[in-house]
Amino acid sequence: MKKIGFLSFGHWTPSSQSETRTAADALLQSIDLAVAAEELGADGAYFRVHHFARQLASPFPLLAAAGAKTRRIEIGTAVIDMRYENPLYMAEDAGAADLIAGGRLQLGISRGSPEQVIDGWRHFGYRPAEGQSDADMGRHHAEVLLDMLRGQGFAQPNPRPMFPNPPGLLRLEPYSEGLRERIWWGAGSNATAAWAAKLGMNLQSSTLKDDETGEPFHVQQAAQIRIFRAGWKEAGHAREPRVSVSRSIFPLVDDRDRAYFGRGGEEADQVGFIDEKTRAIFGRGYAAEPARLVEQLRQDEAVAEADTLLLTIPNQLGVAYCAHVIEAILKQVAPALGWR
Numbered sequence: 066m067k068k069i070g071f072l073s074f075g076h077w078t079p080s081s082q083s084e085t086r087t088a089a090d091a092l093l094q095s096i097d098l099a100v101a102a103e104e105l106g107a108d109g110a111y112f113r114v115h116h117f118a119r120q121l122a123s124p125f126p127l128l129a130a131a132g133a134k135t136r137r138i139e140i141g142t143a144v145i146d147m148r149y150e151n152p153l154y155m156a157e158d159a160g161a162a163d164l165i166a167g168g169r170l171q172l173g174i175s176r177g178s179p180e181q182v183i184d185g186w187r188h189f190g191y192r193p194a195e196g197q198s199d200a201d202m203g204r205h206h207a208e209v210l211l212d213m214l215r216g217q218g219f220a221q222p223n224p225r226p227m228f229p230n231p232p233g234l235l236r237l238e239p240y241s242e243g244l245r246e247r248i249w250w251g252a253g254s255n256a257t258a259a260w261a262a263k264l265g266m267n268l269q270s271s272t273l274k275d276d277e278t279g280e281p282f283h284v285q286q287a288a289q290i291r292i293f294r295a296g297w298k299e300a301g302h303a304r305e306p307r308v309s310v311s312r313s314i315f316p317l318v319d320d321r322d323r324a325y326f327g328r329g330g331e332e333a334d335q336v337g338f339i340d341e342k343t344r345a346i347f348g349r350g351y352a353a354e355p356a357r358l359v360e361q362l363r364q365d366e367a368v369a370e371a372d373t374l375l376l377t378i379p380n381q382l383g384v385a386y387c388a389h390v391i392e393a394i395l396k397q398v399a400p401a402l403g404w405r
Contacts, residue, residue, distance in 0.1 A: 067404040070109020071102055071391055072143050072311055072375040075121030084383035091120070092127055094384050099131040101388040103138040106395055109171065111141040111375055116149055116189075117181040125158040132166025141171030143269050143311065143375060144251035147203040147210070148177045148186040156213035156237050163241035170244060173269045173309075174210070175251030176203030179339050204260070207250070211264060213237055214245040246304060253345075258289045262296030267307040270367065272348040272377070273339075282334040282348035286310060286367035309373035312365075313350035316358055316393040321386065325379070326352040355397040362402060374404070 077083065077091040085091050099110035110131055112121050121127065124142050132140045140162075145155075163170035177199075182188070186199060193202040218234030250261035252268060254275040261268055270286050278285055290308050297306045315326040331350035339345045351361055362368055376394060378387040399405040 067371070067399070068108035068139070068373040069395065069399060069404065070107055070111055070139060070373065070375050071098065071378045071387065072111045072113065073098065073121070073378055073380045074113045074115065076381050077119050078381070083381040085381045088119070091380070094380065095121065095127055096131050096134055097384045098380070098387055099138060099140065100134050101384060102391055103135045105388060105392050107138060107391055109139040109141060109373070109375065110135070111143045111171070111173065113143060114145045115180065116146070116185050125162050128170060129162040129165045132162060132169060139169050139171045140166050141173055143173040143249070143271070143309070144175040145173065146177030146180070147174050147206040148191060148199050149189045150206050150210070152206045152210035153213055153237060155210055157239070159214070159244060160237070160239045160241040163244045164239055168241065168243055171247050171249065172244070173249040173251055174207055176200045176257070178253075208264070211245065211248065211266070214248065216240045216242070249307070249309070252289065252293070255289050255292050258293040259296040262293045262306070263300050265300065265302050268293045269309045271311045272313065273345050276336055276344045276346040282346045283365045283367045285346065286348070287370045290367060290370040307373060308371045309375055310367050310371040311375040311377055312348070312368065313377045314358065314362070314394060314398070315352040315390060316355045316397055317353060318355065318393050318397065325382065355393070358398050359401045362398070
């Protein structure tokens with residue numbers, strides 16, 4: 066059995082070819098799709114965060130609204146770029162959104178990826194410490210967030226407060242019990258997967274990672290997951306971790322599917338450089354008749370290793386079509402693979 070959710074980047078464009086033409090469309094349709102996915106029996110509604118782009122950006126109003134409109138489905142991110150975040154303010158926002166959702170928040174965070182502007186985090190007021198990189202800064206922000214989510218008091222109370230305080234040092238409020246165990250790290254390398262395991266974060270691995278061995282993407286990603294699990298065991302954490310992978314999967318069950326995705330072109334991994342130093346491998350997409358998809362996905366070692374699968378959806382094709390894709394996977398692909 067696997068948990069199956071969707072992952073939306075929330076693209077929007079004023080083009081007449083898009084069903085998502087404004088930022089308001091992207092946000093409201095994201096909420097509608099979370100509701101529809103829950104009704105279909107999906108397990109998660111996840112959203113990607115990109116700054117300076119016509120995509121979803123500030124996640125917590127969206128997470129809170131989706132949490133208020135649903136009752137069962139997990140509401141999450143994959144991922145929030147921690148280079149841009151004030152971890153204390155983020156802990157408050159995350160606690161509030163999780164309480165509104167009744168403890169269903171699954172918060173994916175990461176050191177970030179190349180963005181729309183040069184060093185965009187500088188515009189948010191952040192600079193790496195002397196001798197550190199922006200990636201170091203992102204990981205430091207993550208460590209501070211994790212510390213805040215422990216719920217321990219750390220701030221000296223005012224001896225003459227406006228309102229009475231509980232005894233002892235004060236923590237951030239609102240505090241949501243259990244959220245610390247529902248933080249995921251989006252790891253792009255084997256080393257950061259091991260680092261996440263040591264800190265007790267779940268693992269999110271997307272459709273790209275550092276090309277560290279030259280092997281096919283799914284083989285490298287499966288090895289990354291095994292490194293993460295070994296690191297988790299070595300750290301001695303009491304609970305079992307969770308691991309998600311993201312995939313673009315489109316069952317071709319009607320003429321719309323064949324028109325949109327039936328022409329092929331994504332059947333092989335791709336290799337490129339995401340910056341001057343980092344060679345990355347991008348995983349293939351899947352688009353085929355359901356029976357063929359089942360055969361192809363059985364060969365994907367990383368999907369087999371993961372307990373959670375996030376389906377990247379083409380949100381600009383509209384809520385109804387994205388719900389159709391999710392339903393086709395849940396009913397025509399997942400049962401044959403033993404995921405349902």
